[in-house]
Amino acid sequence: MADTSGTSPAANCLEKLKSYVKTPKGFILFAEILISFIIIICYAASHYGGYSAVAIVEMVITIIFFVVFMMELDKQFLVVNWVWSDFFRATIAAALYIITSLICVIGGAGDGARIAGGVFGLIAGLLFGYDAYTIYLQLKSARQHTAAATDDHA
Structure with a gap:
């Protein structure tokens, strides 16, 4: 018989999802996924559906990064600088x-x-730009905290 007293992997994943969305980075990634989905719907209703390619690609890539950061896979796969x-x-x-x-x-x-897809796209551009800015600040602070080695061996 299987032990049913422990938590299931699906429940564990759901708890990780709920807790990660509450973090600032998780909220930004979730908002990027949501606005990309809205843009896909707008462009799908448009006469020119070809513009939805950007929204589809960015939504898929953002979902991948969301899952990597949510499951903390970035700490396991150190080959990629996440x-x-x-x-x-x-x-x-x-x-x-x-x-x-x-x-x-x-x-x-x-x-x-x-036009609605374009307006939501401009909002998404600002959101992704804000995300890039917060990551830039993170990179900048990480570089300042790692002091360069000073060898005085002449």
Whole structure:
């Protein structure tokens, strides 16, 4: 018989999810996933559905980083520098969202869903930019805390 007194792995994962979303980084990643999903819906309702590719790719990559940080896999897989990878992810996503959203807002006359997707995309660009800024501050403080070795052996 199986021991049913312990917690199941699914319950453990759900508890990790709940506790990680309450952290500042977890909340930002969750908000990025949510706004990307909203943008996908807006662009899917638009006449020009091709703009949804940026939102789909960024949502999938953000989900991957969310799972890695939530399950603390970044502490197990030390081959990848997760902080720098996250910084590049957020920076590239901010740039792509702002560029595609400006194109959609400027050229979306008569297509309300495309304009709505563009407006949400601009908000997403700001959110991803804020995430990149917080990661930059984290990288900057980590670099200041690691003092360089001073050898006075001439």
